[in-house]
Amino acid sequence: MKTETFDIIKSSGEKAKFSLEKLRSSLIRVGADEETVNHIIDTVRDELYQGISTKEIYNRAFAMLKKKERHLASRYKLKKAIYELGPTGFPFERFIGAILKYSGYKTEVDTIIQGRCVSHEVDVMANKNGNTTIIECKFHREKGINCNVKIPLYIHSRYNDIKAHWDKDLKNSSILTQGWVVTNTRFTLDAIAYGKCANLYLLSWDYPENEGLKDRIDRLGLYPITVSTLLTNREKQFLLSRDIVLCRELIGDNFYLDHLGVSETRKKRILNEISMLCKS
Template identity: 65%
Template structure:
């Protein structure tokens, strides 16, 4: 399908050419089959106009998808659902830790570690075998706020302080200690260039390519609780306040729905939705 020659406005304010491929790919990740993808893309293309925002395109595609199958819409809204983890960054830190745990890492959130100069609170401490990652999580509650080079510059200075202190400890002589930054938005080119030069690990919505946050969430079925189409905002905030960040956690901790006074009939519907979301395969 040939792209319409339409310029759209991204959340950052940048003007780019509309891409059919990008819309198709995001719809397929939701589990929609080719026929439904082409149907939605066709309807969205008919409503395009120069200067339309990426948010308007998303909202239209989301509404069409939800009208066809709610579970597809839930998977489609992952990026928006992560923004809804706010206003604090703590649930995002828990999400990052959970994703790393499902990749074989042992994690701690909010670990205090001594540096040569001062003590630092590490957002996520992750270890697998001899590899240790000290990660700072930069959460943004709205689109368009990317991480510029100042972020890894600052994080690297903290990391070097802790690393120098760790190197004095004879018990960790065999550990390979890495610093890093994780964000729910994107890194600027300078931020990536500096981090590569300094050896900092980076993880963002779409970086590294094919292994960013979105890829890991879809691949592992680690959806944040905020993707649910059946839970109310109040219920989601209650669950987040009880450290239930992932849909997978609600399967184990479904008694929280009883605390919320959810009826048995509605509870069954919610748990069915959550179970479908946690299925690795496409619905």
Template identity: 55%
Template structure:
């Protein structure tokens, strides 16, 4: 069957045409070399069928990459690794803050800001070049839950109340950051009122994925070697990035992890950034 004839089902239930070129690009961005990419594509070519879900395609590609080299699988699972930062959403806020800190922003979390009418708790405040960016983080722990127009409507009303208070020397800007997607209406409204939106794939040149690749700050949850319970233990101790773990590797001893496994886990994160720098992705 030609891939142009193959319908696949997205997590939202939408039916779309399968694209080998998109799969090829995602494999290349994992750091996989051309030999590995060809191996995965050849294997999957014989396993695809009409109506296969994007989840099944992802799981199979992930398993094949892991067979070759775990660090390829780690980078390939980046989007899913963000979902694993839940369920409270606070690790996601910390993660967004760390990315912005790497870009030169002065960042603070969960600050109460006085509005003209009421007080507001802001997830992340990022200051740079005399602009105070008030950021609301909308985290979803599963695919298919997109942010509709009600989200920017609500957030814009809150930010307007803060701006109308007029007791700051900063120029102020409102942002909404999500790990999923915004609907077309949400994007249209935000453009109209001047609200900045950042989602997994929007805007194209400044999306969450683009910012992660640019900063090379990968979440702890990309690890293919840590168990879910081990990740949860570390996240509760505010170990959000792989680099955090490299600086606090003693926490792996607290988990009773053997020296040989500990070495593999730390090596996984060290290699991840090395591959990123080499392949330019």
């Protein structure tokens, strides 16, 4: 039976046809060599069955990558790692702020900005070249939940209220130019259409094309600490509670591993894993 005839179950519960090429592309994307890619594809192909879930396919590929090279497995689990930034949305806000900071923006996280009608709590405020952007982060803990058109509609009204006051406030030395909505999941087609029409910038896991979260993270090497395959969940939550959100932040503040009682041998393995990840 051809692999294309197998139905797989996505995280949303929807059915889709299995694609070997999508699996191949995801493995090449994380840096796996041709031999590793072919071995994983051959193994997954042999284990396919009708109704297999994308989670099962992912777990199989992840386990084989981890045996090969841990930093490749870390890159492969990026999407899952962003979900692990929860349960609150604050680490995700800091994560988005960090990505913008390394893109040349000056950022503030969790600020209060006055609007014409009411004051607003803004997740991230970013300034670059005299232009200011306000960003709303929509973090979802569960897979398969998309942001519908209600989200950009709501954020656009908040942006307009803030801008109405901002433009009249002589204390503001920069120009408020745009509002963003950022999510760790996806936007519906209506949400994207409204964003384009209202000049509201939408950023999700894979949107805009080639400029989505996954593209920016890979390009800049700004991986969340939750991608590590060596740190335990307890250790990751401890680091997040200390505002260590990025792998590269742990490299600079590795004394936190001493606070956790991590042995020198294991500490070296952890730092080696995340150093290779950031360099890749």
